[in-house]
Each structure stands twice: as structure tokens, then as C-alpha cells.
Amino acid sequence: xTALSTIPEHVPLPAGFRATGLHCGLKSQxxxxxxxxxxxxxxxxxxxxxxxxxxxxxxxxxxDHLLRSGGLVRAVLVNARNANCxxxxxxxxxxxxxxxxxAKRIGCPVEQVLMLSTGPIGAPLPTEKITSHLDALLGRVDxxxxxxxxxxxxxxxxxxxxxxxAEYGVQVTGFAKGSGMIHPDMAxxxxxxxxxxxxxxxxxxxxxxxxxxxxxxxxTVDGDTSPNDTLLLLASGRAxxxxxxxxxxxxxxxxxxxxxxxxxxxxxxxxxxxxxxxxEQEAAHVGRVIATSPLVKxxxxxxxxxxxxxxxxxxxxxxxxxxxxxxxxxxTAEVYTEGVPHPEREDVAHRHLLxxxxxxxxxxLAAGNAEAEVWxxxxxxxxxxxxxxxxx
Amino acid sequence: xTALSTIPEHVPLPAGFRATGLHCGLKSQxxxxxxxxxxxxxxxxxxxxxxxxxxxxxxxxxxDHLLRSGGLVRAVLVNARNANCxxxxxxxxxxxxxxxxxAKRIGCPVEQVLMLSTGPIGAPLPTEKITSHLDALLGRVDxxxxxxxxxxxxxxxxxxxxxxxAEYGVQVTGFAKGSGMIHPDMAxxxxxxxxxxxxxxxxxxxxxxxxxxxxxxxxTVDGDTSPNDTLLLLASGRAxxxxxxxxxxxxxxxxxxxxxxxxxxxxxxxxxxxxxxxxEQEAAHVGRVIATSPLVKxxxxxxxxxxxxxxxxxxxxxxxxxxxxxxxxxxTAEVYTEGVPHPEREDVAHRHLLxxxxxxxxxxLAAGNAEAEVWxxxxxxxxxxxxxxxxx
Numbered sequence: 001x002t003a004l005s006t007i008p009e010h011v012p013l014p015a016g017f018r019a020t021g022l023h024c025g026l027k028s029q030x031x032x033x034x035x036x037x038x039x040x041x042x043x044x045x046x047x048x049x050x051x052x053x054x055x056x057x058x059x060x061x062x063x064d065h066l067l068r069s070g071g072l073v074r075a076v077l078v079n080a081r082n083a084n085c086x087x088x089x090x091x092x093x094x095x096x097x098x099x100x101x102x103a104k105r106i107g108c109p110v111e112q113v114l115m116l117s118t119g120p121i122g123a124p125l126p127t128e129k130i131t132s133h134l135d136a137l138l139g140r141v142d143x144x145x146x147x148x149x150x151x152x153x154x155x156x157x158x159x160x161x162x163x164x165x166a167e168y169g170v171q172v173t174g175f176a177k178g179s180g181m182i183h184p185d186m187a188x189x190x191x192x193x194x195x196x197x198x199x200x201x202x203x204x205x206x207x208x209x210x211x212x213x214x215x216x217x218x219x220t221v222d223g224d225t226s227p228n229d230t231l232l233l234l235a236s237g238r239a240x241x242x243x244x245x246x247x248x249x250x251x252x253x254x255x256x257x258x259x260x261x262x263x264x265x266x267x268x269x270x271x272x273x274x275x276x277x278x279x280e281q282e283a284a285h286v287g288r289v290i291a292t293s294p295l296v297k298x299x300x301x302x303x304x305x306x307x308x309x310x311x312x313x314x315x316x317x318x319x320x321x322x323x324x325x326x327x328x329x330x331x332t333a334e335v336y337t338e339g340v341p342h343p344e345r346e347d348v349a350h351r352h353l354l355x356x357x358x359x360x361x362x363x364x365l366a367a368g369n370a371e372a373e374v375w376x377x378x379x380x381x382x383x384x385x386x387x388x389x390x391x392x
Numbered sequence: 393x394t395a396l397s398t399i400p401e402h403v404p405l406p407a408g409f410r411a412t413g414l415h416c417g418l419k420s421q422x423x424x425x426x427x428x429x430x431x432x433x434x435x436x437x438x439x440x441x442x443x444x445x446x447x448x449x450x451x452x453x454x455x456d457h458l459l460r461s462g463g464l465v466r467a468v469l470v471n472a473r474n475a476n477c478x479x480x481x482x483x484x485x486x487x488x489x490x491x492x493x494x495a496k497r498i499g500c501p502v503e504q505v506l507m508l509s510t511g512p513i514g515a516p517l518p519t520e521k522i523t524s525h526l527d528a529l530l531g532r533v534d535x536x537x538x539x540x541x542x543x544x545x546x547x548x549x550x551x552x553x554x555x556x557x558a559e560y561g562v563q564v565t566g567f568a569k570g571s572g573m574i575h576p577d578m579a580x581x582x583x584x585x586x587x588x589x590x591x592x593x594x595x596x597x598x599x600x601x602x603x604x605x606x607x608x609x610x611x612t613v614d615g616d617t618s619p620n621d622t623l624l625l626l627a628s629g630r631a632x633x634x635x636x637x638x639x640x641x642x643x644x645x646x647x648x649x650x651x652x653x654x655x656x657x658x659x660x661x662x663x664x665x666x667x668x669x670x671x672e673q674e675a676a677h678v679g680r681v682i683a684t685s686p687l688v689k690x691x692x693x694x695x696x697x698x699x700x701x702x703x704x705x706x707x708x709x710x711x712x713x714x715x716x717x718x719x720x721x722x723x724t725a726e727v728y729t730e731g732v733p734h735p736e737r738e739d740v741a742h743r744h745l746l747x748x749x750x751x752x753x754x755x756x757l758a759a760g761n762a763e764a765e766v767w768x769x770x771x772x773x774x775x776x777x778x779x780x781x782x783x784x
Contacts, residue, residue: 052704053708053709053711054707054715055707083700088716088732120700121700122700227707294775295779298775298776298780299779301776302779302780304780308477308514314446315444315445315447316446318445319445323446323447324480340480379776380776384690384771384773387694388693389694
């Protein structure tokens with residue numbers, strides 16, 4: 001388990017990208033709600049989307065535009081506080097209209113413009129508020145606008161999520177938003193990976209899937225998958241060098257962990273470590289079941305090193321393992337070893353839960369050599385409060 | 393949706409059965425924690441158990457005893473406040489010891505005695521407290537002891553769960569306990585179906601599975617499956633007539649709904665109705681996904697007829713359906729119809745959530761003719777409170 005990174009005050013953008021964000025009237029109190037990424041030239045793009053059968057309008061439009069443009073993108077427009085979802089054909093036309101207005105101003109084909117929406121489901125998109133602010137967006141977009149972008153895409157997030165990696169001569173900057181309705185199979189609501197490296201256009205879908213499988217697909221807040229979840233990779237190729245998947249994955253993992261850390265009502269980032277599994281896939285599956293268990297998550301909220309709930313959640317994941325040979329730890333304290341609980345070690349485990357914000361729970365299944373990490377957060381009364389009152 | 397039954401003050405037991413409950417020292421404040429069902433003669437029994445890989449000691453012992461007795465049972469001993477789970481070989485020996493002590497007193501083979509345990513995981517079973525109260529149990533067991541039994545098996549339940557049906561010349565009395573760690577694949581913690589009818593010994597496992605599939609397997613409180621879940625059917629055959637599966641199922645459904653109604657921290661029993669599915673199995677699956685969604689459950693806690701969350705949960709269940717042809721209702725108000733939200737109907741839906749304790753939410757998938765009901769409860773701050781503090 002590595003420590004969670006600190007969000008920077010400024011985040012550099014890879015060569016070829018500019019960004020910004022502003023308030024167009026969707027959120028209250030003047031908070032920024034409209035964001036833009038602008039590429040100097042068309043860049044190679046790949047996207048993966050929610051697996052939900054209910055799909056936001058922007059997913060239809062993004063799919064269509066990327067197909068028609070051959071995976072080339074000049075601009076990405078993002079609005080918060082309105083998902084433009086369950087809005088029928090009108091919603092799709094609204095999203096296209098916004099793309100069209102932006103494309104005209106940039107002077108590029110409409111299919112090189114993408115639009116992403118996030119927020120509550122079911123209300124019509126107020127396109128006038130958006131299109132009337134496109135000139136202002138284009139007027140202020142610059143290479144120091146990363147954090148403005150990150151702030152404008154927030155919904156119930158309590159802090160903006162931006163991560164920067166510079167390694168092997170390439171830069172990767174990532175953004176994400178999301179703190180509720182978070183679950184694997186497009187875990188983040190919206191994620192963006194920008195790089196100045198080359199990502200082979202034909203294969204970038206595969207690369208992005210592999211990156212997501214070890215990052216966004218390993219985080220869960222509440223087991224709910226949003227209809228708007230989208231992860232976007234944009235590669236300008238300015239660095240004249242390939243982006244190693246490891247750098248993209250490291251960026252994406254860090255963003256995914258920030259999403260869990262900022263889970264609605266959360267007070268703890270929980271890293272669930274599963275070892276001794278027959279395969280990495282099974283380790284990740286067991287980890288997700290533990291990370292989704294309300295009983296495990298409320299125990300952590302109560303600072304209770306409740307190994308019984310951890311072992312019980314592992315037990316219902318469907319992966320066979322010998323419970324009498326398994327081990328469970330909380331922080332550095334192994335509280336259950338091969339059939340034997342160690343109540344005398346629970347004080348150390350309790351201190352770990354009490355003193356750290358970034359905590360680890362783990363289980364060794366004694367059923368193989370594979371391992372995986374999954375990230376989640378504790379389930380607190382504030383989660384219930386936030387989601388009982390969301391629309392009121 | 394039928395109204396939830398009222399729990400009776402007294403519950404009759406089918407001919408051939410007696411029951412009781414008392415305090416043996418496991419719970420605090422003198423609350424009853426040890427319970428007994430005694431059959432006058434050996435009765436035909438069938439059981440189904442948790443699908444969890446971690447299995448309580450009593451499951452090993454019940455399986456073994458039913459195998460050795462050829463499915464005959466004289467007595468069922470139940471203790472609360474200790475699951476005797478993750479207690480290794482010692483735990484199994486402890487359960488056998490209790491059965492043995494009871495069998496000696498009754499004068500029957502040990503394999504005709506079953507023992508079931510429920511409560512927190514991991515502590516050794518205090519067998520001395522149990523065996524020292526066996527004489528008292530046998531001294532007070534009688535045919536009016538049903539409610540004493542129901543009360544003694546409670547853990548975090550706020551009320552005892554007992555249901556009685558007399559139809560077609562047979563009687564069925566059911567008991568259940570459980571209000572957390574509740575999920576399909578043996579949904580109830582402990583369930584008991586007693587009848588004076590005949591249930592063919594060879595086929596009773598199949599009958600019980602079919603009964604559970606339409607009752608206990610359709611209820612979820614928090615998505616967690618306990619390692620101790622057990623459903624037991626006991627048939628004395630005194631009525632000299634077959635028990636129709638419909639009566640057993642009606643009893644089991646009523647118990648299952650009481651479990652959801654008494655879900656930890658719950659203020660509402662939610663009946664999730666799924667119509668228009670390709671098959672009953674798929675309807676039940678979609679219903680379970682909706683019933684497990686923390687976002688749906690917190691919305692109901694907030695009395696918010698949030699059709700977007702209901703439709704979105706249905707969308708991630710993996711059953712294909714045309715979202716633009718679907719319908720969502722809350723109470724009698726259809727708040728989403730074929731792609732169109734009806735905000736003007738949300739007041740009626742809101743009143744339903746506010747005024748009733750027993751509420752209905754539904755979705756028509758427009759993808760077939762099958763339907764199913766699933767039962768759950770709202771997710772409140774009290775659920776978090778109860779489970780954060782459970783061991784402290």
C-alpha cells in the first residue's frame with residue numbers, strides 16, 4: 001500500500017493541451033460547472049463507457065463522434081449538475097447542439113468535439129446556459145487551467161482530483177470526478193488521461209481497458225454504476241515517444257484512490273488487499289465483495305477491526321478457499337490466523353483505524369499466489385444524509 | 393402487493409410440536425437467548441444452508457446429523473448472541489456436545505437433535521451456560537411456547553417474527569430471525585417452517601428450495617450473506633395430508649417480508665415489483681439489484697421518489713431492456729413513462745413514501761411478460777449506527 005498523493009495547487013498539462021472552467025449557471029453560489037479541454041491540433045482519443053443499460057445522452061454522442069472522426073478530438077466540453085440522462089432523443093440533440101456551437105467557434109468538424117455530462121438524472125439540459133458561455137471558455141482556456149477544469153467537473157466531490165506524472169520522457173495528467181454511485185464496470189463518473197506521448201490509435205481502446213482494469217475498475221464507493229461513467233484518453237504525440245502503460249496506470253490508480261478517499265460521507269480511504277488467490281482476477285473479485293460490504297464499511301466507520309465481517313464477506317464471493325487456513329489483518333495487526341482469532345492484537349488494529357485516514361485491511365485466502373488491491377471508503381451516517389437529501 | 397401481517401400475541405403450533413425459550417446468560421439484561429422446538433415423535437426434516445464459504449459450526453453438525461438420522465428430528469436447540477462461527481474444530485465439538493447433552497435428557501439418538509447458533513462471529517460458544525439450562529428448557533416446553541421461541545432467537549431484531557397459516561386442513565407455523573447481514577442465497581439468518589402435514593422425505597429438500605426461491609431468497613437488507621443462515625422444515629405428518637407448497641410459500645414469504653420490515657435501522661418495508669421481464673428469474677434478479685442499491689434505499693429514507701436511481705439500478709442488472717420504453721412507479725404514481733419523467737406526479741409519490749410504512753416501487757422493463765417481487769427496507773443513519781457500534 002502506497003500513501004495517497006497530495007492534490008497539487010497547480011497541475012501542468014502535457015504539451016498540446018489547454019484547459020479551463022467557469023460558472024455558467026448550473027450550480028448554485030457561482031461555483032464552476034462548465035469545463036473545457038482544448039487540443040492545439042486534433043489528438044488521438046479513446047474512450048470507455050458505463051456498462052449500465054441506461055446510458056446518458058453524451059455516451060451516444062461520444063461514441064458517434066469518435067467513430068466518425070476516426071478517433072480524433074480537438075475539444076472536450078464537460079458540464080456538471082445535469083446528467084442529460086433519461087432525456088430521450090431531445091437530450092441527444094441537445095448534446096449535439098452544444099458540440100456544434102463549440103465546433104463552429106473553434107473551426108473544426110463537429111465530430112472532433114466531445115461533450116460529457118454529470119449530475120442528477122432526468123432534467124432537460126439547459127443548453128442556452130452552456131452555449132452562451134462558450135466564447136468565455138475559449139477566451140480563458142490556457143496551459144495553466146488544469147485545476148480550473150478539475151474544479152468545474154466536481155459534483156458532490158469535496159476536493160478536485162488531479163494527478164501528474166512525468167516519467168520516461170512523457171507527461172501524463174489525469175483528472176477525475178465522482179464520489180457517489182461509484183462501482184466497477186466504469187467505476188469513475190468521469191476520468192480524463194491526457195498525455196503528450198503517442199498512443200497507437202488502433203490499439204488505444206485496448207490500452208485504456210487494461211489501464212482501467214487495474215485502476216478505476218478497482219474502486220467502489222456504494223456499488224452503484226452511473227449511466228454516464230466515461231473514461232477518456234487523449235494523446236497529443238508531442239513527446240514523440242510511446243506512453244508506457246505503467247505511467248498511464250499509475251496516474252489512473254492515483255485518481256481512482258482519490259475517488260474512494262473522497263467517497264460521499266467518507267472519513268477513511270480503505271485499501272483492501274487480497275493475497276493467496278488462485279488468480280489476480282479472483283483476488284480482485286474477492287476484494288470488490290469485501291469493499292462493497294456495508295457491514296465491513298460500517299465497521300471501519302466505527303473503527304472496529306471486525307475480522308469476522310471481512311472473512312465473511314470474502315466467504316460469500318464464490319471463490320473457494322479454506323477458511324481455517326486463511327489470515328486477516330488490519331493495518332499491521334494479524335487479527336485472525338489459520339482458524340484462530342487474536343483478540344489481544346485488536347488494540348493495535350483499532351489504533352490503526354483510529355489514527356490513520358489511509359488504512360489497510362487484508363485477507364490471505366491460502367488458495368494460490370495471486371493478489372490484488374481494491375479501494376473503497378467507510379460507510380458513515382453522512383453518506384445516508386447526503387443521498388437522502390440529494391434532490392431536496 | 394399485499395399488506396404485511398400483524399405479528400400475533402400467541403401463535404399456535406401444528407400438532408406434534410412444542411416450543412419454548414428462556415435466558416441462559418448469553419444476552420444482557422435477562423433477555424431470552426436459548427430456544428427449543430421439541431417434537432413428540434421424530435419428524436421429517438429438511439434444511440438448506442448459507443452459500444457462504446465461511447460456515448458456522450452448526451451447519452457442519454446439522455448436515456452430519458440429518459445425513460445420519462435419515463432426515464429425522466426430535467429436537468432443535470437454538471442459541472442467540474453467539475454464532476459459533478470461525479471457531480474451528482472446537483466450535484464443532486462444542487455444538488455436538490450441546491446436542492449430546494440434550495439427546496441424553498430426551499432419550500433419543502444424538503443425530504435426531506439439531507443445534508443452530510446466531511450472533512457475532514468468532515467467540516467460543518459458552519457451552520456450560522447452555523447445557524446447565526437444558527433441564528429448565530425441557531421443563532417448560534409446551535404447545536403455547538411459540539412466541540417464547542420466537543423471542544429467544546432474536547438478535548438485532550426489534551420484534552419477534554412468527555406467522556401461522558391454516559389452510560387445506562393443514563397447519564403451518566413459521567419463525568424467523570434476522571435484520572442485518574441479510575441477502576439472497578440463504579437470505580434469512582434462521583428460518584423455521586413447522587407443519588402437521590406430510591412432506592415426502594425424499595423430496596423435501598426440493599420443496600424447501602422452491603419455497604425459499606420465492607420467499608427468503610427474495611429479501612435483502614444489506615447484501616451481506618451470513619455464514620450461519622439456515623432454513624429448516626419440520627413436518628410431523630399428524631394431519632395425514634400433504635402440505636401444499638403454496639401454504640409453505642405463503643408462510644415463508646410473510647416471514648421474509650417481516651425480516652425486511654425489521655431490517656436494521658429501517659423505517660419502511662419496500663416491495664420492489666419488476667414487470668415486463670423476459671423471465672421470472674430475470675425479474676427477480678433486476679429486483680434484487682434495485683433492492684440492494686444504497687442510492688435507492690437512501691432515497692426512500694429521504695422520502696424521495698427518485699425514479700432516476702431506480703431506473704439506473706435496473707440498468708446495471710445486466711438484463712437488456714429498452715430504457716425509452718420502460719416505466720417506473722412509486723405507490724400508484726407512474727413517475728417515468730416511456731422516456732418521459734412526470735415531475736408533476738412526484739407529489740403523490742412523495743406522500744406515499746411519507747404516509748405509508750409499507751411502500752411499493754416498481755419498474756416495467758417492457759422486455760417480456762414475467763414479473764417478480766423482492767423485499768427490502770430503506771437505508772438510514774440508524775443502520776450505520778447499529779453496525780458501527782455492534783461489537784462495542
